[in-house]
Amino acid sequence: MRWVARLLIGGYLLVATLPLFWMALTSFKAKQDAISLHPRFVPTLSAPAEADPERVTFEATTEAYAKLRAVQTGASASYFEHLGNSVVIGLLSTLLSVALGTLAAYGFSRFEIAGSKDWLFFILSTRFLPALAVVVPVLIMYRELGLLGTHLGLVLLYTAFNLSLAVWLMKGFIDEIPRAFEEAALVDGYSRLQAFFRVILPQARTGMAVTAVFCLISAWNEYGFAMTLNSSGALTVPAYFAGLQGNLEGMPWPQVAAGALLFVAPIVLFTVLVRRHLLRGMTFGTIKQ
């Protein structure tokens, strides 16, 4: 039994990580090696002696990483500028979503709000439409407001989209924190707002970490709006890569691989950092003590 399980898990792991592995390999290739019809997957440190077209070796090079700094044909800025856009937009929208979502969720959790169930449903309903269905109206609105191609535009948009998720997730977490926590503080002489910051926020950290991960991933990887609402100003990495398609020189695959690898790294790092919270948070309060 045990070795069958191991085999299955190992097989799945292989399938799941192969694309990542291949991407990493590609980022160290020259363009010819990357687009060769025969797969080349054994890196060597020196150039191959004979140019056998069916060889499996290629010469490892960091050229692709170096070239990330250059402005590509068909683009107006380097990869790193676009990465910067992604970081600014992703972090700001995550921060806003979590902050607003936590406050709204606290309200829904603790106060009697007329029609609160309807409000919550309405908030969730903003997710019913496929996001791309509202691309054109948003485009027209943003053109009128002068938000096209700005960081602010995308930050607001991602926040609006993620806020429903944040409110619902955070409401679940805050519901789990006993009311007595802040009521004790109220009786002890604190105001409602002070009780919220001194007592509820420290308890809600797990929930906020989980919510932040979801919001960040969603904003970080978003492509449709980033592509449509931008020409160049606040182009994020996914849109930037897509924009490289069809330019005169063809797709610079090794650079795309190198850039994508760097693009994945911060998310992985962030998730590992809050992993402890995530594992506890993912049970959504199913274990009550």
Added chain:
Amino acid sequence: MSAHLELERLEKTYPDGTRAVKGIDFAAAAGEFIVLLGPSGCGKTTTLRMTAGLELPTGGAIRLAGVDVSQQRPSRRDVGFVFQFYALYPHLTVAQNLAFPLECVGTPRAARDAAVADLAHRLELGPLLSRKPRELSGGDQQRVALGRAMIRRPQIWLMDEPLGTLDADRRLAMCEFLRVQQLEAKVTTLYVTHDQEEAMRLADRIVVMHDGKIEQVGAPMAVYDEPASLFVAHFVGSPGMNFLEGSLARGSDGWRFVARAAADRAAAPAAALELPLPPALARAPLREGPATLGIRPEFVRLAAAGPLRATVVLDEYLGASRCLHLDTPCGPLVARVAPEAGAAIGATVALDFSPAHVRLFDPESGARLR
């Protein structure tokens, strides 16, 4: 169907080195109601879970009807486990709730219906069978829940503080209900609780556990009257037994107990207490030296003149009786007296105890001297 249970040198050591159960032995006869009693962390729940198969022992054996089941999985053992939280399924009627455990094990419909009808009759739930749980009162819900847990007749029932979450008054009513059901079903029962009162009321025999070991096994009154150790004497009874520190001395007329003044008091020689010991102890292998004297609160009597003077610190009225908390030169004592015998706080009273109810312990090991 009911089976006898034997635990032999049963041990449980967790991977982190915690020794929850340190080798315990006891046997329950078929149909016997055994209560495992002890404070939290004494290993009683671990013992129960090992018997159920929810945890595996790291040493020793569990035999059910003579068969070693130590390493068997729970479903193979034919045990019924009653948990502390036993919510009813809100979408099923009372009858469906009661039949649910039988459905799980594939009992034929006719047998199921008969069992439900029989149980409903015994629980006096007949008119409620077609109702949904939310239409019942809290007390009825509890009875249905316990009834459901007990509808199957396995070889042994294992109960983990099933009454722990109830209000105190309702808990006692449910104790009686549980005991009547068990007497009728004659299913061997292992019941875990930290409440000595529940244990006394329910058990044929009580197993008192402390720190992963068994302190004493005995019928409720035996445990209460003849505690085997200081721990049992303190833990069983509410309030527990009174203790006075002192030493044993052999006098011309037999053994005497000489109480020591409490540590936080100037030892006034006049306050020293000397008690003759009952003749029953005369043949005990006693030795001169330190000893602890124990006496139940109901045997501490307020007397016009007695060997010990005391000040009343607190007066707890309990309706049917009264507990006076007293401060004596030899340490604090509690006396259970008639409810009319109130005493003003701060008043001085004289105390007397009848030698027949005095128990002696070794202060070092805590073991009973007899």
Added chain:
Amino acid sequence: MSASPPALRLDSITKRFGRGERAVPALTDVTLEVAPGERLVVLGATGAGKTTLLRVIAGLETPDRGRIELDGRDAAALAPAERDVALVFQNFSLYPHLTVRENLAFPLRAPGRALAAAEIARRVDEAGELLRITRLLDRPAKNLSGGEMQRVAIGRAIVRRPRLFLLDEPLTNLDAKLRESLRLELVKLFRALSVPVVYVTHDQAEALSMADRIVVLSEGRVLQSGTPREIYLAPASPAVARQLGQPAINLIELERRGATWCARDGTPLLPIDAAAARGVADASAALLGVRPEAGRIAAEARASPLRGRVELVEECGPHRVVAVHALGQTLRFAVGNDRSFSPGDAVAIELPPERLLLWPADSSAR
């Protein structure tokens, strides 16, 4: 009467939850007083409105109607922070992200209080000593046992030196043995501090032993208020009688037959002119209450016309509880543990008239 106003006075407090048709009354016309230094225990079953009552006093709920006074002054408009009362919750114990010391200091650091750091430290140390938790002070709160947590929770109330303590079943979730010892410590503490206390519980033993005065609450209404002895010995209604005593009081329906009160099956139990029956002299039916320790049972045939058969015997240490099937119901009696009975024994039961309680049969809230 002392000249100082009561520490707390509630006048006709009414509180409903929900709106319109489906509103559920939680408290109805609750009127009570707590004298300075008095320990008032509110006794009631789960759902009687005890917790709501405390929350109204603390200012966490606003009553629909009624007046609330603290030390003689109207407190209705005061926010919880301004009332200067301390509340110990049943389930909440401590802030898990703080140490014990920080938990104790938390109420003292409230903005309105403006205490110097040295004063805060002094009070925390003092409370630590009083509750014997000094060695726990620097531990994270989440590493404490249940009893230790509840001690610290009580400490949080003590450090503030409030004008009124409110405690919501602080011992309910603890082990039986721990409950017993902490109960004593609490009474000693309250006596030492001589601060008025409102203590809420469903445990009749706690109520009897801890209270100066008990208020019995049922379905949001005050049924009776008095000293523990008054409430135990002279309950105003069967509902109150059932709340106190353990095992619960035996209730027997009576009807008048000539010069005797008889059970439904005709067994004569009490002469009509008995002292206990004075209050119901004109009624044709009545309800009889017999405390388990009041009845006497004997194995041998006695003169008593009341006979039954032992169903179950339960040990309770100093006494045994014998359940007897008689008069078509189960009656429970407490006897000394020197008397032994077995299931199946035929017994005669004597009911001494001077220890019986009688109410009119239509007594409200049976």
